[in-house]
Amino acid sequence: MSTTPNLATRDQQVIWHPYTQMKTAALAIPIVKGEGALLYAEDGKTYVDAVASWWVNLHGHAHPYIAQKVAEQLQTLEHVIFAGFTHPAAVTFAERLIQILPQGQSRIFYSDNGSTAVEVALKMAIQYWQNTGIPKRKIIAFRDSYHGDTFGAMAVSARSAFTAPFWSYLFEVCFIDVPVAGNEEETLKQLEAYALAGDVAAFIYEPLVLGTAGMVMYTPEVLERLLEVCQQHDILTIADEVMTGFGRTGHIFASDYLQRKPDMVALSKGLTGGTMALGATSCNEKVYEAFLSDDKRKTLFHGHSYTANPVACAAGLASLDLLLQEETQQHIERIGQRHAVFAQQFRKLPKVLEVRQRGTILAVEFEADGTSYFNKMGDTLYSFALEQGVILRPLGNIIYIIPPYCITDEQLDQVYQTIRGMQQLITGDRYFEPPTHTTLHD
Ligand SMILES: *Cc1c(COP(=O)(O)O)cnc(C)c1O
Numbered sequence: 001m002s003t004t005p006n007l008a009t010r011d012q013q014v015i016w017h018p019y020t021q022m023k024t025a026a027l028a029i030p031i032v033k034g035e036g037a038l039l040y041a042e043d044g045k046t047y048v049d050a051v052a053s054w055w056v057n058l059h060g061h062a063h064p065y066i067a068q069k070v071a072e073q074l075q076t077l078e079h080v081i082f083a084g085f086t087h088p089a090a091v092t093f094a095e096r097l098i099q100i101l102p103q104g105q106s107r108i109f110y111s112d113n114g115s116t117a118v119e120v121a122l123k124m125a126i127q128y129w130q131n132t133g134i135p136k137r138k139i140i141a142f143r144d145s146y147h148g149d150t151f152g153a154m155a156v157s158a159r160s161a162f163t164a165p166f167w168s169y170l171f172e173v174c175f176i177d178v179p180v181a182g183n184e185e186e187t188l189k190q191l192e193a194y195a196l197a198g199d200v201a202a203f204i205y206e207p208l209v210l211g212t213a214g215m216v217m218y219t220p221e222v223l224e225r226l227l228e229v230c231q232q233h234d235i236l237t238i239a240d241e242v243m244t245g246f247g248r249t250g251h252i253f254a255s256d257y258l259q260r261k262p263d264m265v266a267l268s269k270g271l272t273g274g275t276m277a278l279g280a281t282s283c284n285e286k287v288y289e290a291f292l293s294d295d296k297r298k299t300l301f302h303g304h305s306y307t308a309n310p311v312a313c314a315a316g317l318a319s320l321d322l323l324l325q326e327e328t329q330q331h332i333e334r335i336g337q338r339h340a341v342f343a344q345q346f347r348k349l350p351k352v353l354e355v356r357q358r359g360t361i362l363a364v365e366f367e368a369d370g371t372s373y374f375n376k377m378g379d380t381l382y383s384f385a386l387e388q389g390v391i392l393r394p395l396g397n398i399i400y401i402i403p404p405y406c407i408t409d410e411q412l413d414q415v416y417q418t419i420r421g422m423q424q425l426i427t428g429d430r431y432f433e434p435p436t437h438t439t440l441h442d
Helices: 007-016 066-078 088-100 112-133 149-153 164-169 183-198 219-234 285-289 312-324 325-345 377-387 408-425
Strands: 031-035 038-041 046-049 105-111 139-143 174-176 202-203 236-240 264-267 279-282 351-358 362-364 398-401
Touching: 046 408, 066 312, 088 105, 088 279, 088 312, 105 285, 112 139, 112 149, 112 202, 112 236, 112 264, 112 279, 112 285, 139 183, 149 164, 174 183, 183 202, 183 219, 202 219, 202 398, 219 236, 279 285, 325 351, 325 362, 325 408, 362 408, 377 408, 398 408
Parallel strands: 139 174, 139 202, 202 236, 236 264
Antiparallel strands: 031 038, 038 046, 105 279, 264 279, 351 362, 362 398
């Protein structure tokens, strides 16, 4: 399998990796095969993919059923322009998404990733008010949120070191605190103040779990109250379910924990089970109807070359088949139960600040001098996990599991053991010599 010069060296000659300081980065690990929750490296080492390859993989790697459906689609229709034309996979997928999406969602607008799904939702919300003739402009978002890396998505995301070079190019956003335990009333007050001041077009939020912020969690009860305030003041609500969608939180969508439903939902990541790049923005009839007009200027002038790519839609349909199977639902429950047992034991250990869990997502926050992304602990923990054959990418002093649902009990135990090893490293009960190269991750 190995070639000369090897893949990692060739990579280093021509590739610029995401979120990576290329000057100091370690060589990338070449992966040549995936099966279930396992990734196989060129050198024969295997890794448990405990982060579902950046939170996208639902059913395991190279799933034969998805592969078969994608292959069939590729041999039938690989792509077609989606303005003026349509195709079976896009329509069927939209029909099936609407069936499972939070009540009221009635239209699917396709794009090709999570950031674009968010951009589309923001553009829908902003233009909604222009089409309606009501001058509402402001967008409210959580201070620590992450909604993507394109400019609109960056604008509604945290003003962090990641976006600092672009701050002066980002539109102004009204940030409110994340309503974590103890902070609920304060967040509500902040939202109410903005709402009363008027001029608020939309509120965009990661429901129940803020991923990139460090799997920061808050309750359905407080989100319910936030949405109530929005509805009282006619503020459009956008649930960014790019990470939380498709079973991650224990329900198909995090919004399913709530009575009140959003006006728009952004989807990607698990949308295709982690097989193909695809984004979707759904909205309700209220939003959709504001764009219906004899006046062409009220059109949503947005689209991407690969909008509704048939192969991606076929992967999405196949992934949905698998997700709705009884067996997958049992896996989701099993992972949640096992996480809960681990959390209960682990949170009592020294140097463990907090253990958070919602469904299949588990996060451990270790005590650290500073909780910044750039603190050194993350690099050491990342290297340690790789040594143990587990892919866990710390967000600073926070380590999280967001596994493919097919992960076996044995593989989960291996992941838990690795996190226990991390705790021992931090308390000094274990020694590990980290590699000299730094590895940057988010
Ligand atoms: C990952 C993510 C995005 C961006 O998706 P990309 O496909 O990486 O552009 C947006 N919102 C949330 C909540 C995410 O986790």
